[in-house]
Amino acid sequence: MCVSSDDCSGTAICDEGVCWGDPPDTTSFAAVLIPPADRPELALTELTDISIAADGQISGLQFGPTISLHGRIILGCAVDQQEGCGNAAPVPGQVLVERVSSFRGGPQYRRSVLTNPGVGVEEDTFSISLPADDAEYRVTFVADESSLESLALGGTQVQAPPFSTTIRASGDLAVVWEIGKPEQLKSIEGCVTSATGNGSNFEGMRVSALGRWSLLDKPTRASSVVTTDSEGCFNLKVPIDMLDEFDIIAKPGPGKTLPTLRLSGELVVDPSIDKPGLVHTIAPLLMPNAPNPVQFKLPLRGASGAGALEPVSGATVVFETSFALPVPDERNIEVSFSTQVVSNGLGEDDPGVVEVDLYPGSADLNRSYRVRVLPPPDSEYASVFDAVVEVGTGEGAPVLGSLDLQRRIAVTGAFTTADGKALVDTPLTVRPSALLRLQASTSERAMLDNLQFPSDLTGENGEFLVWLDAALVGLMARYDFELAPPDFSSAPRWSFESVSLANPSSPAGSLDFGSMPLPPASYARGLVRDLQGQVVVGAEVRWFQVPTVEACESVGEPGSAEPCLLPARLLGLWESDEAGEVIAVLPDP
Amino acid sequence: MLAKRAMLLIGALLVCFLVVGSACIFPPELEPGTSDAGPSATPVILSAGPAPDFLFPGPIVLDRQDDRTLSLTVQDNDVDDVIRVRLYIDYGRPNPEPAYAECQAASTGELTRVVACQVNSLCNPIGATDVGDHVLEAMVADREFLSDSDPAATGQSLFRALRDKTRAGYSFRDWIMRCNAPVEI
Numbered sequence: 001m002c003v004s005s006d007d008c009s010g011t012a013i014c015d016e017g018v019c020w021g022d023p024p025d026t027t028s029f030a031a032v033l034i035p036p037a038d039r040p041e042l043a044l045t046e047l048t049d050i051s052i053a054a055d056g057q058i059s060g061l062q063f064g065p066t067i068s069l070h071g072r073i074i075l076g077c078a079v080d081q082q083e084g085c086g087n088a089a090p091v092p093g094q095v096l097v098e099r100v101s102s103f104r105g106g107p108q109y110r111r112s113v114l115t116n117p118g119v120g121v122e123e124d125t126f127s128i129s130l131p132a133d134d135a136e137y138r139v140t141f142v143a144d145e146s147s148l149e150s151l152a153l154g155g156t157q158v159q160a161p162p163f164s165t166t167i168r169a170s171g172d173l174a175v176v177w178e179i180g181k182p183e184q185l186k187s188i189e190g191c192v193t194s195a196t197g198n199g200s201n202f203e204g205m206r207v208s209a210l211g212r213w214s215l216l217d218k219p220t221r222a223s224s225v226v227t228t229d230s231e232g233c234f235n236l237k238v239p240i241d242m243l244d245e246f247d248i249i250a251k252p253g254p255g256k257t258l259p260t261l262r263l264s265g266e267l268v269v270d271p272s273i274d275k276p277g278l279v280h281t282i283a284p285l286l287m288p289n290a291p292n293p294v295q296f297k298l299p300l301r302g303a304s305g306a307g308a309l310e311p312v313s314g315a316t317v318v319f320e321t322s323f324a325l326p327v328p329d330e331r332n333i334e335v336s337f338s339t340q341v342v343s344n345g346l347g348e349d350d351p352g353v354v355e356v357d358l359y360p361g362s363a364d365l366n367r368s369y370r371v372r373v374l375p376p377p378d379s380e381y382a383s384v385f386d387a388v389v390e391v392g393t394g395e396g397a398p399v400l401g402s403l404d405l406q407r408r409i410a411v412t413g414a415f416t417t418a419d420g421k422a423l424v425d426t427p428l429t430v431r432p433s434a435l436l437r438l439q440a441s442t443s444e445r446a447m448l449d450n451l452q453f454p455s456d457l458t459g460e461n462g463e464f465l466v467w468l469d470a471a472l473v474g475l476m477a478r479y480d481f482e483l484a485p486p487d488f489s490s491a492p493r494w495s496f497e498s499v500s501l502a503n504p505s506s507p508a509g510s511l512d513f514g515s516m517p518l519p520p521a522s523y524a525r526g527l528v529r530d531l532q533g534q535v536v537v538g539a540e541v542r543w544f545q546v547p548t549v550e551a552c553e554s555v556g557e558p559g560s561a562e563p564c565l566l567p568a569r570l571l572g573l574w575e576s577d578e579a580g581e582v583i584a585v586l587p588d589p
Numbered sequence: 590m591l592a593k594r595a596m597l598l599i600g601a602l603l604v605c606f607l608v609v610g611s612a613c614i615f616p617p618e619l620e621p622g623t624s625d626a627g628p629s630a631t632p633v634i635l636s637a638g639p640a641p642d643f644l645f646p647g648p649i650v651l652d653r654q655d656d657r658t659l660s661l662t663v664q665d666n667d668v669d670d671v672i673r674v675r676l677y678i679d680y681g682r683p684n685p686e687p688a689y690a691e692c693q694a695a696s697t698g699e700l701t702r703v704v705a706c707q708v709n710s711l712c713n714p715i716g717a718t719d720v721g722d723h724v725l726e727a728m729v730a731d732r733e734f735l736s737d738s739d740p741a742a743t744g745q746s747l748f749r750a751l752r753d754k755t756r757a758g759y760s761f762r763d764w765i766m767r768c769n770a771p772v773e774i
Contacts, residue, residue, distance in 0.1 A: 034638060034639045034640075034660070035640070036638075037636060037638065037640035037641070037644055040641075044639060094650045094769075107656065107657075108656075111641075112642050112650060113641050113642075114648065114650065128641075144767075145720055146721055146722075206718040208770065210772065219772060221770060221772065225720070225770060251717055251718045253718060254716060254718060254719055254721075310738075313738070314687040314737065316687075316713065316714075340714075342686055342687065342714075345685070345737060345747050345748075346737050347737075347747065377691070379736070425696070426695055427671065427693035427694065427695055429692075429693075446654060449654035450654055450709065450713055452690065452691070452710050455691055457671055457693065457733065484693075484694065484695055485695055486695040486697065486698075487695075487696075487697040487698060488698055489695075538662075540638060540639070540660055540703060570658075570705075573658075573660065573703050573705050574703065575701070575702075577699070
């Protein structure tokens, strides 16, 4: 790029053929430093005080002091219990430590580690390093349900409900957390039965409870996942410290086809001093009567460019239906069935066909299914979020009418550097825009977060082609086009944000953006160091552009203490080399 | 910068070769027998992070719609290659299924680079009551992945077809993976 510093703009200097420095002066940056695996004493660290000198030298890339959260998580003992609990019963599971990011729009700070219950009785079953930032962290422990059987005594099912607490990272913390202590929990029991009263068909259902720790918290799992017995009955333990309203959810066990029952807003009062062993009994959850599932075939077809219909392979198809309650019930109960399959590949028998077990309709009335179709991200065929498929009895006619998909929009363009050179061999990733996610409801956002989106690699002239849905989850789609050019291509990582596909002047089915220039790049470099000032090899640096206060307030409440709704933009992801040096290629718009 | 780094690396390789032989640049934990023998150098995944969340061999535990970013450190002696990665869940156990994530990284001029992958859709094929172990497999390649409808994909493994297969370099690494139960909203 340069022979001497005279070839560089502004304050940049030329070194080894690269213009370093002349950093952008109107952009606010932050970084996340991730330690290499062989340095467990270092903690993932957020940096908000990094600076870039005029010559491109970065200062501030340093891991700070850390604290260690470590200890044992064990099964609590009942009053007269001597065996199978306490220090002799470490519980396997996942420890999750979280807090909001320390910079606007930053990703949530999150570390997780699995406990190691196989250690000696006095050793720690987990240890995690955190920055000594005096911040408050939420720590949650979720037991590994499949491993709890090893702790069972006398055939009793062991329950270890999720455990949550907060800590302050002001110094090393050695903990012993006893979970599942009877005095910390209250019991909910109930049964899943048929409308005729015989519960034996519902053995093996998986039942759990959802609750909240406070009104500000989202619903979260409040109990272990327990299995119904031969009578279809269950007993759940939930924390007394949670709010008293719970949702009880009964789902079919693995490999079983049954509806899911959800009882919402069940009030479970705490045991009192005069009723310490109070068990909350819920009235039976009645499973509707329904014929056995039948295998149906649903052909999935898409319109080719020439107009013919072709099989669509590799598409995920989700079927959902609801059942009426067998008898009126004042409680808030939903009975639903959902299943998901992938359409057959082109080389298989019945290409493009979905083979699925569904609850059939009756002789008088079809059963309606809401259907979502999600073709592979590189497919030309459009997603469907709200189709309705009517299913009859299936006798003699298990093949349903085909579901025909429209075509996605062929979106093209060509990326260039700021000075007009084609950006060759540059990965492009498309994602739903942050503004679209903000428009979506909670359930729509969950659907969006489940989706895969296309990627492409630019060609010899910087050109690209991606197939995009015009609408997502019922909303007019807007996308971020994210580019990660080669490091020394004179172009930084960049995102064209909130791109709309609405263009009345474009031919139907296609949209060309023409030339799309990226801003110039500014090159910076710096050494990653530990607290002792020694360089750290193999540290990962995630570099972010922080949204402005004005941008945050434009989508949220002005002056609000809530985290910014706009995400900080990831500008790059680099690893420190053998000398501990990392290079940052930043946009200088 | 690039020239200096390349000279340093060539020097290191020469020393390494003279001291311990030609295999010294390959980490011992690579899976044998899973990489291609084509003329292109084979890209290999050296490590995954952030640690400890995503370390090999796992188990790694994901939430539904998990918003974390998985970093894969990949080595490819063809430094100009674009690296592509696809992530599969229980591929061939029993049936081949499409990838549930795809990610790429352009050349950095270095032998190793970091590929960033989103993990939000990896739990999609896992049943809501299934909190057991599954196999998450990363396939890393130096050629473009093809759609199954592409004629050049004929004869290749389902959902894993590569352009210019006879010259492509590719390899695999696996984790044990679990998905937390969904939080029903």
